Amino acid sequence: MSTTNNTILTPLKTLSVKFLALVVVLGIAALVMLEAIVHQLQHGLAVTDLASWGTQEGVTWGIYIGTFEWFAGMAVGALAAVGYIRYNELTRYDIIARIGELWALIAGLSAAYLIVIDLGRPDRVLNILTAWFVTVQYSPLAWDVTFVTALLVMTSTMLILSLRRDFSEMNLNKLPVYTALIGELLTLGFRPEEREKLDSMLRWLGLALLILAFTGGMVPGWLLGVVGAQAGWYGGIAGIAFLSAGLLSGVAVLAITAGVLRYLYGMEEALPEEVFVGLGKALTLFGFVYLVVQFNNLLPSIFPMAPLAESQVGEAMLYGHFATDFWLAMAAVAIPMLILVLFRERMLAGGVGLAVVSVVMLWGVWVKSQLTVIEPLMYSSGLPYEVGTYVPTLVEWVITIGAILVAILLFSIATKLVPMGRLLDDTASTEEVRN
Amino acid sequence: MSASDPPDDIDSEAWEAWATEVVDGTGFDVELGVGLARDAQRVARGEMTEAEYQDKYHEAVLDEFGVDDRPTAPEPQKADGSPLPGVPGTGNGKRSRRSMLKTAGAIGLGTLGLSAAQQSTRTVAAQSGDGDSEPDVQMGMAINTDRCIACLQCMDACNEENGNPAESLWMAVLRYQEDDYTDNEEFLTRPCQHCSDAPCETACPTNARYTREEDGIVLTDYDQCTGCRYCEVSCPYGVNYMEWAEPGGGDFEADRDVDGVTAAGSAPQGTMGKCTFCAHRQVSDDESLQGTTACEDVCPVDAIHFGDMNDEESAPRQHLANDTGGQPTYRLLEDKGTDPNIVYVGNEPSRTATQTDGPTGENEFDLVRERHGRREIEIGSHEDDD
Ligand code: SF4
Numbered sequence: 001m002s003t004t005n006n007t008i009l010t011p012l013k014t015l016s017v018k019f020l021a022l023v024v025v026l027g028i029a030a031l032v033m034l035e036a037i038v039h040q041l042q043h044g045l046a047v048t049d050l051a052s053w054g055t056q057e058g059v060t061w062g063i064y065i066g067t068f069e070w071f072a073g074m075a076v077g078a079l080a081a082v083g084y085i086r087y088n089e090l091t092r093y094d095i096i097a098r099i100g101e102l103w104a105l106i107a108g109l110s111a112a113y114l115i116v117i118d119l120g121r122p123d124r125v126l127n128i129l130t131a132w133f134v135t136v137q138y139s140p141l142a143w144d145v146t147f148v149t150a151l152l153v154m155t156s157t158m159l160i161l162s163l164r165r166d167f168s169e170m171n172l173n174k175l176p177v178y179t180a181l182i183g184e185l186l187t188l189g190f191r192p193e194e195r196e197k198l199d200s201m202l203r204w205l206g207l208a209l210l211i212l213a214f215t216g217g218m219v220p221g222w223l224l225g226v227v228g229a230q231a232g233w234y235g236g237i238a239g240i241a242f243l244s245a246g247l248l249s250g251v252a253v254l255a256i257t258a259g260v261l262r263y264l265y266g267m268e269e270a271l272p273e274e275v276f277v278g279l280g281k282a283l284t285l286f287g288f289v290y291l292v293v294q295f296n297n298l299l300p301s302i303f304p305m306a307p308l309a310e311s312q313v314g315e316a317m318l319y320g321h322f323a324t325d326f327w328l329a330m331a332a333v334a335i336p337m338l339i340l341v342l343f344r345e346r347m348l349a350g351g352v353g354l355a356v357v358s359v360v361m362l363w364g365v366w367v368k369s370q371l372t373v374i375e376p377l378m379y380s381s382g383l384p385y386e387v388g389t390y391v392p393t394l395v396e397w398v399i400t401i402g403a404i405l406v407a408i409l410l411f412s413i414a415t416k417l418v419p420m421g422r423l424l425d426d427t428a429s430t431e432e433v434r435n
Numbered sequence: 436m437s438a439s440d441p442p443d444d445i446d447s448e449a450w451e452a453w454a455t456e457v458v459d460g461t462g463f464d465v466e467l468g469v470g471l472a473r474d475a476q477r478v479a480r481g482e483m484t485e486a487e488y489q490d491k492y493h494e495a496v497l498d499e500f501g502v503d504d505r506p507t508a509p510e511p512q513k514a515d516g517s518p519l520p521g522v523p524g525t526g527n528g529k530r531s532r533r534s535m536l537k538t539a540g541a542i543g544l545g546t547l548g549l550s551a552a553q554q555s556t557r558t559v560a561a562q563s564g565d566g567d568s569e570p571d572v573q574m575g576m577a578i579n580t581d582r583c584i585a586c587l588q589c590m591d592a593c594n595e596e597n598g599n600p601a602e603s604l605w606m607a608v609l610r611y612q613e614d615d616y617t618d619n620e621e622f623l624t625r626p627c628q629h630c631s632d633a634p635c636e637t638a639c640p641t642n643a644r645y646t647r648e649e650d651g652i653v654l655t656d657y658d659q660c661t662g663c664r665y666c667e668v669s670c671p672y673g674v675n676y677m678e679w680a681e682p683g684g685g686d687f688e689a690d691r692d693v694d695g696v697t698a699a700g701s702a703p704q705g706t707m708g709k710c711t712f713c714a715h716r717q718v719s720d721d722e723s724l725q726g727t728t729a730c731e732d733v734c735p736v737d738a739i740h741f742g743d744m745n746d747e748e749s750a751p752r753q754h755l756a757n758d759t760g761g762q763p764t765y766r767l768l769e770d771k772g773t774d775p776n777i778v779y780v781g782n783e784p785s786r787t788a789t790q791t792d793g794p795t796g797e798n799e800f801d802l803v804r805e806r807h808g809r810r811e812i813e814i815g816s817h818e819d820d821d
């Protein structure tokens with residue numbers, strides 16, 4: 001097996017006009033978003049189309065929260081992938097683990113950021129922390145804050161430790177000066193004896209990430225799942241539904257990133273086809289599980305024996321008001337999944353095909369996330385209220401899409417700052433023999 | 436609250452006389468009542484244990500009242516009679532979720548050593564005192580929807596009183612029809628239900644939503660609320676109104692301060708408002724305002740009765756005892772387990788009831804349903820959707 005993967009450093013060492021153009025475009029998007037945020041801060045949430053459910057006949061949580069759920073899921077999925085790779089020491093997927101560490105961090109931050117954006121008094125977000133010692137005992141929103149914090153802390157730790165190892169194997173002088181600086185910082189006081197300890201730390205931290213993903217990772221689902229007032233949210237499957245969406249979107253975002261990197265930087269050796277085959281298998285599996293869970297969640301509600309409130313929500317989703325969105329979302333997951341099953345080898349040759357199907361899947365999960373949040377609020381049950389309405393305003397769209405573009409911007413910048421994986425040749429090659 | 440305060444010394448004659456007078460008013464066995472009261476004081480002072488107290492009176496209470504339904508009725512016991520460990524006394528033999536949580540809250544604080552945490556005071560207050568987490572006074576309402584004529588004056592009076600914008604209908608009268616081949620239009624007068632097991636409180640991540648221990652009113656600390664709206668999604672009644680913009684309502688003239696917490700009157704921008712049971716009136720120095728609400732005051736058909744649900748003499752209890760006119764009584768969405776403190780007299784809207792068109796206050800009053808800046812609401816969306 002050839003262990004040359006020098007190309008792993010290509011993103012670091014090149015700075016193309018195209019890249020700069022991308023940064024400029026995304027930067028402009030960020031500025032537009034900033035403008036929208038300032039607008040919202042000035043006028044309050046009145047600039048959204050959110051309204052109280054009940055007599056105002058609106059939905060009180062909209063695409064900010066829907067996108068929060070999506071990002072939080074993505075973070076959980078990326079976290080799980082990193083944990084799996086690090087724990088099992090899948091050296092060939094090393095680069096995927098690095099991409100995952102970065103995405104888990106960025107997606108986690110984006111999720112936290114959207115929560116703050118959604119607050120009526122964002123200046124008081126710290127109140128959630130000062131009250132935390134009491135509220136964590138019962139408020140699922142406080143659990144959520146706890147989970148996202150844990151996720152950010154553990155991901156950062158993983159990122160820092162794995163970078164320490166990777167940098168220690170590199171000749172810092174060959175790297176761009178700012179990367180070298182980061183490397184310098186992260187390898188401070190590094191001694192070669194430490195290598196083995198680092199390896200085992202990464203492995204066990206990987207296991208910890210895996211555990212966190214599959215336990216705490218359900219918390220953002222429970223945020224909705226424990227709310228007895230809203231049919232369609234309440235139920236034992238909410239955590240699992242969230243997790244299955246997270247695994248799918250987390251792996252999808254890794255596949256997209258890997259495909260794009262390979263395409264842009266010619267990283268054929270660093271990202272061999274087998275990696276894409278592996279990612280494709282994971283996507284197929286998670287796509288299938290996602291669909292099974294979604295339908296398991298929904299189908300019982302349309303049986304004649306189901307309670308009225310549940311059936312209203314289920315019917316609106318399956319063949320009522322939201323049917324188009326719902327079925328498009330499901331198709332966006334199902335069709336790519338079938339394509340993966342049928343044409344895997346051919347599709348995956350370059351990683352681009354996988355990136356494309358991943359984008360479609362990611363979009364499908366996003367749409368369903370929105371429906372999950374919005375729909376039960378719209379079809380409120382219990383008292384004789386009307387069905388609500390909700391059409392996100394321009395401000396909401398700008399801030400939401402802006403959040404996604406800023407996440408991409410952050411990742412793009414990160415590719416220029418830190419290596420995407422470890423070097424498997426030159427200095428370190430001897431140590432790889434044991435694999 | 437009794438007009439005269441009890442003398443301090445429970446063994447004095449003055450105390451005896453005072454207690455006799457109070458108990459006499461209830462029509463029950465005076466000797467037993469006075470004994471119960473005196474020993475309750477002893478328990479409070481730590482001179483007697485709760486178990487001793489229970490033992491001493493259990494039989495007598497059973498004889499007199501048929502049931503021993505005291506807030507501190509004997510706790511579940513093991514077969515050998517020893518108390519079950521870890522079962523806190525939480526009132527009425529039934530353990531409410533709220534009290535469970537509060538116990539948990541207090542225990543948690545203890546272990547974390549954070550008793551001084553600013554947030555904890557209200558929650559832990561429930562655990563101190565007599566050890567009974569349900570307030571002695573529980574304000575609530577009896578609302579007779581059979582009498583309601585949907586004049587909407589309560590809605591208007593509420594918004595006036597609290598300085599609410601036109602779209603924040605803390606009190607709302609819903610018009611609805613049952614699918615029962617009659618054209619009968621019915622009304623549901625719907626304030627916050629001031630639940631004893633309020634899910635909105637459990638949801639709140641800042642502890643801004645709380646129950647006032649003195650009288651069981653559910654309030655929002657406007658200085659603490661971050662406007663996350665988790666309370667709103669978790670309330671099954673749809674009574675919460677976020678202030679999306681700078682509230683352009685009228686002025687709120689009374690004091691917003693309720694025992695040092697900013698919780699009365701309209702909610703400031705970005706925070707959550709809902710019916711406060713006119714909390715500013717309850718804490719007012721003006722005694723004629725205490726125990727009243729604006730909606731109750733204006734109702735021309737006397738459909739709203741506000742008062743202490745634990746006091747048999749209170750307006751709501753009296754209405755329920757004497758004036759229901761044979762109409763059924765119920766609590767809204769009782770199966771949600773919120774333990775609401777509004778008791779309705781009249782027909783309960785079924786789950787299939789649909790809202791009917793009719794004045795919602797736009798014409799006579801300055802009330803609207805649409806949130807400012809949003810499209811107009813059309814009635815009948817449920818049918819359209821099928
Ligand atoms: S009616 Fe709703 S807002 Fe009022 S106390 Fe109950 S749960 Fe809370």
Ligand code: SF4
Binds near residue numbers: 639660662665
């Ligand atoms: S909106 Fe305010 S009162 Fe309601 S849950 Fe959030 S912080 Fe608590």
